[in-house]
Amino acid sequence: MIWDLHCHFSGFGGRTPEEGMAEVIRLGDRMGIERFCIYLGFGREENPSPAQMRTHNDEVLRALDHWRHRAWAFVYLNPNYLDESLREFDRCVKDGPMVGVKLWVAQKASGRALDPIIERAAAMQAVIFQHTWWKTGGNLSGESTPLDVVELAKRHPKTPIICGHTGGNWELGIRAVRGQTNLSVDLAGSDPTNGFVEMAVRELGAERIIWGSDAGGRSLGSQLAKVQGSTVPEAAKKLMLGENLKRMMMPILTAKGFRV
């Protein structure tokens, strides 16, 4: 069973969300991926206005429409527009089919503006995904490092949160999140560097690691290789490739009546 935590239909080709999503499924079938979590539409606004947020999420809803048996969706929110973000959460998650929250680079995760979003998502047991990178050349001004997510996780110690990309610079990211046990890490979106998964399993335990691809910007193959080519036990691979994500998602899937 392979579930992809981190997928964007926009990189798969196709002029519409429906066409892009059909390609996601076609290539997913080829690579053995059963389910996808999708977020973000065609744009890449780093600090989206409320209207842009809505456009993103509408495109994702269109993509999801025919594929609810193969895909889940996360709502894209911007803490710089907190009231609008909470309303968007209600529209897409509380009253809609989405099951998680995607936070990107509009504001660092350490900022307290995120707290109401986290609280609302936690109340519904929605999945919370926060992008992080820890770039050698420096991050964007609103881009979180794993240390920012640790601050957030400390303020919400009972809420599971996913540290996107493990910070990219994974040797730093793994160490940063190691002691904060309500944080899981996402393997997506960095080069298929040998040793990443081995260190993550050694330091965090396989239960805190979730596979994602960050396709279409990344190759499904290069990202699957991180787990499938690693030297960790097969049981650990199964956890990372799908079982951990399924376990995290089951409460909200069950509450919404989705069958798995």
Added chain:
Amino acid sequence: MIDTNVYVSRWPFRRLPGDETAVLVQKLRAAGVVEAWAGSFDAVLHRDMGAVNLRVTEECRKNGNGLLKPVGCVNPMLPDWREDLRRCQERYGMKAIRLHPNYHGYRLEDAVTRELLSAAAERGLFVQIAAQMEDERTQHSLLRVAPVPLQMLPELTKTIQRLRVQVLNHPRPVSWERVYWDFCAVEGVRGLTELLKGSVADSLCFGSYYPFFLWESAALKMKEAGAEGAVLEKLRAGTARVLMGGTGR
């Protein structure tokens, strides 16, 4: 299958699963690789290149029963680099050299690059150029190295007779005369698929960049692209044989 891009010895910044040569050989054999062109991570930063080339030759001789073909390195910024080139061919019987211009501090535009490439071509050696070893965003903060700019390469292959070049670890291969590529750094879900639609397809070789990258990455990209039949055979070995034999484009 021929893997045109593997390394022996140690990456300077971390131990890698597979950086023991016996383990590397075991991995390649299990994957169906019958020949692998092996450079040395030592070549990236070491200055005693004579010792580096001797060790890579010995490692390839001791491990794998001929599976590993040693690829030496020449750094034209070192004194008497021509002697390293001579030894690669005459003493070690190498068919290729692998260059690291960005770690060694020269550009393809420099006169010494033309001298080196010309000397390699005269000896019938083909030249691998490693365009980048690691994503700039994840490099050690005290050793940041930008990718090799390749704009000059078409001019060099056009004007240096018999020069054959393979670019390694580059994300965007293009169709240039007598220039070959691997696709280990090609990304995006449609990355290899799009390349296979164009004329550059004839210059793509399988190269895993193992053990820095997972070996499975390049292999799964071929599956993702739906490569099969003659196209797959060229990727797996056919184009590499042309490159090694010097009978190609």
